[in-house]
Amino acid sequence: MNEMIVQSINSIVFSMLLFIMAAGLSLIFGHTNFINLAHGSFYVLGGYIGITAINQIGNYWLALLLVPILVGLLGATIEYLFLRRLYGKHRHLEQVLFTMGLALITTDIIRLNWGTYVVNIEPPILLDASITLFDAQFPLYRIAIIAAGLTIAGLLWILIQRTRLGTILRAGVSDIDLVSETGINIQVIFTGIFALGTALAALAGIIGAPLHGLYPGLQFEILVLTLAVVIVGGLGDLKGAFLGSILIGTVDTFGKALLPEISLFLIFALMAIVLLVKPSGLFSARGE
């Protein structure tokens, strides 16, 4: 029974990590209707740049703050230079192609700069401790991840519910031509969304790296998992991303623990079922 509780905490930890990733993708996918297959690459980039930053700066917390901003700026630049030419419902295939190209380039950049060996981020000294849970050790760092996830959820909620930008987003605006007639500079907003989304991905990368390490292929694994969350939770919906993360995180964790043979299968089965039954997402307010 104790282990069940520990596994539940494990699943919440993983869910929070997924949430930070999924929030970013949900924002991008849901509001700009842009399929970003490079989202996983930003996650991994965040992790690797984070390592360098921590080593150079010497301060984990400073790096934690700066790296997402840096990656967000990178994302904004890419959006401004290239991606904005690719918006549009009928251009999904081109978006797929382009972002896959980005992902491939990122793979080599990472290999050139950081080599092919396994690299690690250590948790910050402050958090490199354990608490005692049911006579056993539980890493404090993971508890901190839960806190981080909740904090970010809170901040995003404020952004969506209490700011003008949020109002625009909540209105479900995704058609450039329609909105530009109302005078809102939708281009800037889209750039901002992309910047925020990639910044969140990078943040998730730094936070998640101590859990599983950074290795080639990670960007695609995390991307597919995040896609599953966003589909299950609903596009463009913060609450959906949150609840979707919890669902996928729980299925993944308990699946691995209890039914390791089919845990991977379950996640995609879940994704397929949601797409069949309620494509807009299990938790989104929108209907068909």
Place this chain on the structure above:
Amino acid sequence: MKKMGNVYAWILSHNVHVLAILFILAIGAPLWVTTYTISLLIEVLIFSIFAISLDLLVGYTGLPSFGHAAFFGLGAYIIAYISGDNELTLGLTKNILLTLPIVIVGTGLMALLLGILSLRSDGVYFLMITLAFAQMLFSIAMRWSAITGGSDGLIGVPRPEIDLGLWNYTFESRTAFYYFVVIIFAAILFVLHHIVNSPFGLALKGIKSNQSRMKSLGYNTLYYKIGAFVIAGVIAGVSGMLLAQFYWHASPENLYWTMSGQVLIMVILGGVGTLIGPIIGAILMRVLPNIMSTHTHNWQSYMGLILIVFVLCAPNGIMGILSKRRNKDL
């Protein structure tokens, strides 16, 4: 570029000569080129079949499938399981007269099932659901080791043979297998050409350009889409079968979503909506990385750059470039 347009126009108007040249080239290739080039040709042909089958969905029917690898990999596993020489497999026969129908039926049934489920969705949702189903098959292949050999896959897949009882022949050697692939390639191209020019094919194009209009004209678009999905799935399955026979190995890698992505890229790079575009895409995606990776470890970035350049400059793929030129000449 104008010159290319002229060459293109010349090719179109001198059909018989070009066909003769190509026929001689294809049949005679093993005499002139190295065995290594033959293996490149075999791979290009196999992936061309795979890519053309996807183009039937993407280019002609307007269905962007991100899970086409499901049928490719399934075809490989079916042939491996039926004819492979392995502790895990049945190893029943390598007689192509028996195994090919089994592959067709097997992948056809799976395509029917997945098609009925997936085709209720459109656009991005269709993209995602095909991805999800393909990943489900991938996870089954990876974990159900007792049947699929797990992540190691199934080895011992033999080359196909024709067994008519009194007489049999095995396409054992590289060259023999090459001709086998050429024959299947030609047959599939022939069949698809007829399909896309038939009323069925025209209906598909109609669905791509304006589905609601087709519906209002009385077409049961769902049936047509399912039909296209099944045909595409079966052809992909056949190409997967060929790959397994070529490599003597069926691997779960053939089901992974990056394989779906690769073939999608082939179709888009080459140019959707044509039969030849995917062939060009297959050449690019198979031959180019091979050559590049010998000269540089950074070949992935160059591939990435090529993709990006294509999207920005040539969204209609290579066929788009060529046909644009031709339009201009007209």
Place this chain on the structure above:
Amino acid sequence: MKHNSNTSLTYPIIRSYSRRKLLKIAGAGAVAYAGSTLATACSIGNDVSGTDSPIRIGVLLPYTGIYAALGDSIASGLEMYLDEIGNQAGGRNIQIIAEDTEMKPNIAQQKIRKLVEQDEVDIVAGIVSTGVLYGLREYFHNNKKILICANAGGNKISRDMKSPYIWRSSFSNWQPNWPLGLWAYKNVASKVFMSAPDYGAGHNMVNAFSHSFQSAGGMILGKQFTPFPSMGDPAPFITEIRKSRPPMVFCFYSGSAAVAFVKAYNEFGLTKEIPLVCSGFTVEEDVLPAQGSAAVGARSGLHWALLLDNPTNRQFTTAYKDRTNTDANVFAVQGYDTGKIISHMLNEVQGDTSNTGKMLESLHQLSFASPRGPVILDSKSQNPTQHIYVREVKEIDGQLHNAVVEDLGEFTDPGDDSLG
């Protein structure tokens, strides 16, 4: 520029095609591919006939991917040996041509054909992962090309899928783990929980340990097979391990998975409570720096250890450190010995690499001194007969290394599945 949907440009063209014309278009495509591949063919312009030309060794390793570090180490070891003999054997110069498998069987299929048919290599060396080895087995066998496998331990290659052309300089997955099972039962605990990645190698290693452990009277509390190639967050698995309250845990992981697992094992407090006895790769020198103090005290079984005290090893480790500025690891040793084996073959035929039969003959019961101790290439399993050591991770001068705790003696893969 507003972008139109794809249809408008291409439809008019397609509609105007007649059947013959379309076949011609297909033909044009065929010309394109024939042309490009002919160009490829023509770009090969090397005449490798004659004994003045160098002997070409094709090296097939993962230079990218999760096992890339292993590939690098093997390559370094091999190159170091070849440098030691002046890059010459059998009276000819030796040239290495390397290709990257990316640990993917399909990619490896392309690369092996390039190496053997385009680059016309005489011998092939390398291959890290069992999956790739199994995938390529038919190629080597059907094309009668010699492979000296420098790592992949898939049992089948020494057993039911043996080929006269494939020999190993490394180990079989059974080999380091079977003796460890006996040792663990006598020295650590009589019950065990096992964890390994869900692929051929993982199952091989678990089966080997289980076989001897159970034969000695031990009890297996549970087995856990984690997703391969990456298990993601190890936490759920660690928690499951704790649930069965085992007195000992056996595991096999390599590369990044090994780092993640051992660190999580420590973070959840298991390192202090539950002794970890693992397959040597889990705590080998390549992953120790990343694992840090989490690995201290872990016992493992392997056919080599950095601090193994014999003259060949002392010389090897010093030379390797000088050359690469990193500590040697078991993969480098295997690469090094691969060089030794290949040079022996070449010397036996005096550089006449067309004499495949004689080269293969020279391998049967070939014995040599390796950094790992005395090695004999066993005829039946086509795999080294070698000593297996129990090692322990210790901190020495501020650094973590594997020190030898016990030499379990010489072991040979049985060549069949009788012992797991």
